[in-house]
Amino acid sequence: MQKHIAVILGDGIGPEVTQQSLKVLDAVAEKFGHEFSYEYGLMGADAIDKTGNPLPDETLEICRRSDAILFGAIGHPKYDNDPTAKVRPEQGLLRIRKELQLYANIRPINTYASLHHLCPLKPQNLEGVDFIIFRELTGGIYFGNKQKAEDGSSASDSCTYTREEIERIAHLAFHFAQKPERRKKLTLVDKANVLETSRLWRKVVQDIAPQYPDVTVDYMFVDNAAMQIILNPKQFDVVLTENMFGDIISDEASVLSGSLGLLPSASVGTGTVLFEPIHGSYPQAAGKDIANPIGSILSTALMLEYLGMNEEAKLVRKAVEWTLSSKFVTKDIDPLNYYFTSTIGDLISDFV
Amino acid sequence: MQKHIAVILGDGIGPEVTQQSLKVLDAVAEKFGHEFSYEYGLMGADAIDKTGNPLPDETLEICRRSDAILFGAIGHPKYDNDPTAKVRPEQGLLRIRKELQLYANIRPINTYASLHHLCPLKPQNLEGVDFIIFRELTGGIYFGNKQKAEDGSSASDSCTYTREEIERIAHLAFHFAQKPERRKKLTLVDKANVLETSRLWRKVVQDIAPQYPDVTVDYMFVDNAAMQIILNPKQFDVVLTENMFGDIISDEASVLSGSLGLLPSASVGTGTVLFEPIHGSYPQAAGKDIANPIGSILSTALMLEYLGMNEEAKLVRKAVEWTLSSKFVTKDIDPLNYYFTSTIGDLISDFV
């Protein structure tokens, strides 16, 4: 097969982890006789430095004409600590989500027995944890009207949802819950006792639930969900939630895996799909060849699956599991005996 | 001393846990020669059932003429699962917060060595955990303008903060961080890379920080904070955050203590202060005499301190620690060998 892939290296450790994914893709191409062509686009602090714009239109065009997008990470501390900055790297990520209508961010939460010791939770609380979070990505308070008084005396953000925005991701999550390998349970996380938007979420999910009679639906307030993810994570199968709550609980849930550096995500919508590790730009580690490339490589596995290459994805996952169980791991996993980012990339592509 | 206390029993397990606190107060009064008078007010589902109003004006008047307010819990499932209900119990709690300008909810997060086994975290991650969350309670998305389209096609909530709203709670938190027993560190939790209101929070905290030169200030995005609370809770001393984020991370942090049933809180503002356990109405347990009264009793200890009765508060805490270490505990702590709510209340008041 021939596939054209948009590559956005982004900020911080984004470039170095994405490079490892590209090595793996090249190895997959060689082994299975595919042809992957790459086209690079700018986004984030990197794009601001080079063009003044956190998401140049050219990047969007590159993405639109690609079969999939592989993205690294975004963000730089010089913007974080300046609350008055006019242009910020994150605007690039928010805009690409909106422009490409990437309305669902999908994050599988898995645990690896060989990494249980890294997780602050007791191992018995981790066995059997296997859930997937569907986070709405193009609505809510991230994209609502923002205001700030000239004199700095007040500010506001508004959170809006339409029935359609909720329906489309809810259908996606319900379909997913019906898959043979899932446990047919969907948990909506909201704050319906306080927020009008949450009540709309609850109403819409209640309305469409009868179309999926084999799926059991649970409703959970976000404050309770933040506890339950730690207290009893096994209870979750498919979790559905709005943008801001999803940002918080999916990062929280990443703790269960033992390292943020391991988790992949896919952002799907009406057009080209974007794949990215859930970790951020981790600027302290940038350029040191110590970042964990597994989150990016597993995002690449999700991408291969999405491109219809199931065998290929399986092999990449097998290679990843082999490195983890052979203790070929980066510094975040083993601060004493660790391998470099680039070495892990080499090992995984050699395995493939 | 003579003190007049407004008592709001509320919903679910609210009444039975609060009754134990009243027993303890009576014992304290007898031992130390104080006189506590109680005046009861309605709020929540209980108030809706009896008056149609989740917070009758009379309750507010009772609160205003009291020296402190002791509150149980709020909420009932019949409202939670009806997204179209016009009147809801929580409106009572939100209104009392607003009317009495209870702008800061203060939640200490402690761990008890004797309860480490109950916490899903490994014990070594719990040692030395001791922080306190200052959650803004009368602003943000909880109190912003809410809208919903007649035809159910959309809904919105708006989140607004003024500089004054942020300043008053920030000063409170900075002062607290300066206390001799604290570690002089304040962490602002926000989402300044996305929200305009968060950028205002960050700006205001940056502006007033120089007035507290002995306090180190840290800024953390809420998604990262949701991870750090589990990964490395020892790093926190005083945490400051807005209303919605505070709701989520303070419930999450409660997991560290081993049981939600143990944690107290105080809501302070410009007038009478309100004390309540952080647990909710837990309707499944209501009326069964199995709920944990410690959250309420420790809230009562906070209240005694606030009323200037430090010795008394200390004794109540000592009594609580004695029951926990003697394994006189409720069902949430030990499902096999447990004591009733009322028995724990008796034991603690006898000890006093």
Ligand SMILES: CC(C)[C@H](C(=O)O)[C@@H](O)C(=O)O
């Ligand atoms: C970088 C930031 C804007 C982003 C978000 O909050 O969505 C990130 O935290 C994420 O979860 O992808």
Ligand SMILES: CC(C)[C@H](C(=O)O)[C@@H](O)C(=O)O
């Ligand atoms: C009952 C609910 C409205 C309330 C809140 O969200 O503030 C509760 O969760 C709390 O934290 O006190």
